[in-house]
Every structure is written in C-alpha cells, then in structure tokens.
Amino acid sequence: MKVPMLDLTEQYQSLKGEINSSLEEVMSGARFILGDNVKKLEKDVAEYSNANHGIGVANGSDALHISLLGCGVEPGDEVIAPAFTFFATAGAIARIGAVPVFVDIDPKTFNIDPAKIEEAVTEKTKAIIPVHLYGQMADMEPIAEIAKKHNLAIVEDAAQAIGAEYKGKKVGELGTTATYSFFPTKNLGAYGDAGMIITDDEEVGEKMRVIRVHGSKPKYYHHVLGYNSRLDELQAAVLNVKFPHLNEWNKKRRENAAYYTKLLHEKLGDKVTTPYVEEHNYHIFHQYTIRVDKRDELQAFLKENGVATMIYYPKPLHLQPVFAELGYKEGDLPETEKACAEVISLPMFPELKKEQQEYVVEMIEKFYKEQ
Numbered sequence: 001m002k003v004p005m006l007d008l009t010e011q012y013q014s015l016k017g018e019i020n021s022s023l024e025e026v027m028s029g030a031r032f033i034l035g036d037n038v039k040k041l042e043k044d045v046a047e048y049s050n051a052n053h054g055i056g057v058a059n060g061s062d063a064l065h066i067s068l069l070g071c072g073v074e075p076g077d078e079v080i081a082p083a084f085t086f087f088a089t090a091g092a093i094a095r096i097g098a099v100p101v102f103v104d105i106d107p108k109t110f111n112i113d114p115a116k117i118e119e120a121v122t123e124k125t126k127a128i129i130p131v132h133l134y135g136q137m138a139d140m141e142p143i144a145e146i147a148k149k150h151n152l153a154i155v156e157d158a159a160q161a162i163g164a165e166y167k168g169k170k171v172g173e174l175g176t177t178a179t180y181s182f183f184p185t186k187n188l189g190a191y192g193d194a195g196m197i198i199t200d201d202e203e204v205g206e207k208m209r210v211i212r213v214h215g216s217k218p219k220y221y222h223h224v225l226g227y228n229s230r231l232d233e234l235q236a237a238v239l240n241v242k243f244p245h246l247n248e249w250n251k252k253r254r255e256n257a258a259y260y261t262k263l264l265h266e267k268l269g270d271k272v273t274t275p276y277v278e279e280h281n282y283h284i285f286h287q288y289t290i291r292v293d294k295r296d297e298l299q300a301f302l303k304e305n306g307v308a309t310m311i312y313y314p315k316p317l318h319l320q321p322v323f324a325e326l327g328y329k330e331g332d333l334p335e336t337e338k339a340c341a342e343v344i345s346l347p348m349f350p351e352l353k354k355e356q357q358e359y360v361v362e363m364i365e366k367f368y369k370e371q
C-alpha cells in the first residue's frame, strides 16, 4: 500500500465543476487584481474569525511581515518568537531589520512556553509572535497578559490553525493581528500562494491595507514604504469555493487524528508519544505529529514500505546558519532541540482512509518489533 503525506486530488475532483466555473468567471470578467472575490473572501474569513477586518495578501510570510510593520516594528526592535516553527515566522522579523528573540517551547504542546516569555522581554521588545503549531493554539491568555503589561503587540502566526479555538476564542481574538497562509498544503489551500491578515484594530488594519499596495494612498501618493503583496483574484475565486467546506474538513482531520491515537495506543502503548491536546483547545490537526525513538530509522523504514512522513522541523531556527550572527548555540533551547530530534508527522488530510491509517500504524508497529 502507498500512503502519501497529503493528497489534494480527491478534493479537487469533488469541487471541480464549481472551481472551474468560478475561475472562468474571473477570466471572462477580466478583473484580476483586488476584485469581488478578494473582497468576499476578506469579509467571510474576518467574520469566521470574529474579526472586523480581513486583508488579503500574497502569502502567509508577507502576512507576518506586513503585520509587524502595521504594529510599528522597526529596525533594531526585538520580537519574541519560538524557534520551533517554519522559517517564515522569524524571517518576517529579520526582513524588517528587527531582531528575533527565541523562546523555548512547552514540550507537551510544542507551542511557545508563556512562562519563559517574560524573561526575554527587554526595553527594545515590540511584539510577540505566538505560533499555533500543527493546528493547536498557543496558551494565549498568559501571553496576552504579558503583552498588556509591557505594551507589546501580538501577531499570531495562524498559518497552520485556521478554524482552531482556545477557550472558546478563535484565532486572532487575543492578538493584535493574526496571519493565515493559504499555501496549497494548509487546511484551507489555494492553487498557488495566498495569505490573509485579520485584525480588530482599525488603525493597524488601514496601515496594512496601504502597505500591501506600495504604501499608496490615495493612488500614486506615497507616505509610507510598502510592497506589492496582494491576494490574487484567481486564488480568491478558488478559496471562495473551498472555504464553506473548511469546518467539515477540519472535523475529518480531527476524526483521523483520534483514530491514529486510538490505534497507536492499542498497538504501541507508550512506545510513541501521541499529540497532547489541551482540554480547552479545539485542535484542527494541520499535522498529526508524534514523538518517537530512533526517528530517522523509523522514517526510512516507513518510506521503504510506502508510507510518506515529514519532519516539521529538523533544525531549530536559533541554530540556522542565516541567524548565526544572533549568537545562539546548541543547548540554548533544550526543549526545542529535543523536539527537532524526536518528532515525525504522519500522513494527514481529510480524505485519508481508515485502511491507510491502519497500514501506517501496522508499519510503525513492525519497525519497533524488529528492533
């Protein structure tokens, strides 16, 4: 049996008619930039997130970058973030000329450890970027308290967490802004790059809207330095067809996750560590990630047997060559480094079949029996 990490073909087949006709509509209408599809998606995603404003941008990385600019982060400022995340989280900070200050994770949830944030705050700190990794929200209440006390902005990196909840609150409700990525592999994926920022803050929202169009307002008059970073109308047309299905897809991911957890407990006991979900969290399982011994050997064995897996992430950001100047060394963030050595993400998508999951777990069981 072959089990891919992710298979987007079935989803396209089920929506093909609708997607193709809305793409055709855009092409016939010939309005390709910031048209009605982008407006509709911005409105719907903002509403879904209980936010006042949605600002479509070119991708999730720009959403982070423009959020930081919108919050007034400037060269030399410090921004606190986890090092156990995709590169874009810290890349957005460094692209401004600001300094990423990395904080260790809670080993249970893999999210930034709020207890370690305060000691990283200095006079130069301007913002915190909690990342809602794998689809589970970070512990936002203590983070919001620290931010309030020190007058810091919060930019929630929700690239992996559209639809997730924390204590009944949606992504973005406790932050200044939150950023989504619609990269094709995310829970709500476009057919190319796309992203969005949500916020309740009128002033920050307006600033970000202007930054995504070269800082132009009114047109051809520039008071701030912006970029060309717009959500493409064709991508918005695809996303508008897919968006109404998001909750149902997230639900299926959760069911698949529950099935993996059941099988893994039955067959492997405590040989592997299954995902820990805080009781107050609604986890949307962008990834189903476990901790194991002999991780690299397991991955090679699964590959030989037709099971694709991924390592999110093999090298922490504080030890990336591009950030060498920041002066971090091995051992600085022990939980982050341990997670990088132990995690492996199993195939996960809404259309994943029970038989495929059973095969994946059977192969994991086989690997450890042969050890």
Ligand SMILES: *Cc1c(COP(=O)(O)O)cnc(C)c1O
Pocket: 059, 060, 061, 062, 085, 086, 088, 089, 131, 157, 159, 160, 181, 182, 183, 193, 194, 195
């Ligand atoms: C995917 C991702 C991003 C970047 O999104 P793009 O749309 O690919 O630019 C940022 N942060 C995290 C945690 C992500 O997973």
